[in-house]
Amino acid sequence: MPLEIQILRKVGGQHAGAVTVKLTGSLDTATAPELERQLAPVLGGDAKDIVFDLAQLKFISSAGLRVFSSARKTLKERNGQASFVHMQPQIQEVFEIIKALPGVAIFKDEAEMDRYLAARQHTYDEKK
Amino acid sequence: MTLELHATPEEVMRAVGAFEEFAQGQTVPEKFIHQLTLALEECASNIVKHALQGDAQRTFKANFGRTENEVFIELRDNGPAFDPTVHIDRRREDDAEAHGGWGIELVRRFMDELSYRRVGEENVLRLVKRLDTGGKI
Numbered sequence: 001m002p003l004e005i006q007i008l009r010k011v012g013g014q015h016a017g018a019v020t021v022k023l024t025g026s027l028d029t030a031t032a033p034e035l036e037r038q039l040a041p042v043l044g045g046d047a048k049d050i051v052f053d054l055a056q057l058k059f060i061s062s063a064g065l066r067v068f069s070s071a072r073k074t075l076k077e078r079n080g081q082a083s084f085v086h087m088q089p090q091i092q093e094v095f096e097i098i099k100a101l102p103g104v105a106i107f108k109d110e111a112e113m114d115r116y117l118a119a120r121q122h123t124y125d126e127k128k
Numbered sequence: 129m130t131l132e133l134h135a136t137p138e139e140v141m142r143a144v145g146a147f148e149e150f151a152q153g154q155t156v157p158e159k160f161i162h163q164l165t166l167a168l169e170e171c172a173s174n175i176v177k178h179a180l181q182g183d184a185q186r187t188f189k190a191n192f193g194r195t196e197n198e199v200f201i202e203l204r205d206n207g208p209a210f211d212p213t214v215h216i217d218r219r220r221e222d223d224a225e226a227h228g229g230w231g232i233e234l235v236r237r238f239m240d241e242l243s244y245r246r247v248g249e250e251n252v253l254r255l256v257k258r259l260d261t262g263g264k265i
Binding site for chain 1: 139162166176
């Protein structure tokens with residue numbers, strides 16, 4: 001099963017600058033390098049928060065978790081956050097077993113995610 | 129069913145696809161198919177990366193079968209003797225070696241049996257999933 005990657009950057013409005021990465025298919029030993037390659041310019045830029053939308057992700061192995069872990073680490077270094085939304089049950093199970101991504105936010109839907117991001121934005125604004 | 133595979137990630141996923149088809153044909157429950165394909169991907173990836181050093185010219189074998197009560201996957205390679213079932217400390221999150229333990233952790237959690245033996249010049253890794261209610265869910 002291949003992996004389709006869509007990277008969307010929010011321009012304007014609430015959460016302007018937030019990056020959403022939509023994954024479709026299988027994130028495995030063969031496809032993880034391509035995700036890593038496509039994330040590199042995003043992580044090398046000024047993105048602080050990345051939301052991984054996994055609604056259409058059917059399979060993940062430790063190769064995929066390593067890419068997420070690396071992204072999470074990079075974002076954390078700049079006080080950012082990796083978040084995950086719409087996980088299918090078999091994907092959630094893998095995350096729960098490995099517990100490889102401490103501190104990441106996992107949301108069941110976008111409404112929950114939007115509330116969380118709004119609260120984070122409020123915190124950033126207060127610190128300025 | 130036996131496959132001979134070259135030591136590449138793409139061949140690992142070819143094995144995964146073949147196993148999925150095999151298991152569906154054997155009416156293995158979907159949840160177990162997912163767990164088995166993940167275990168196969170993890171173990172075969174380790175063979176490609178570590179035992180065969182990613183050398184596409186080298187090959188390994190995957191054998192799948194089903195009995196009344198279980199499904200098994202057996203992987204054979206002629207790399208240096210290496211027992212992947214030995215525990216790796218995965219608490220060191222930033223350590224690449226610790227990351228290597230994630231795959232085996234998933235295999236241990238999902239498989240009912242995971243065994244290694246060295247037979248002549250071959251590493252032989254056997255994964256078993258029991259299909260009766262005594263197996264891990």
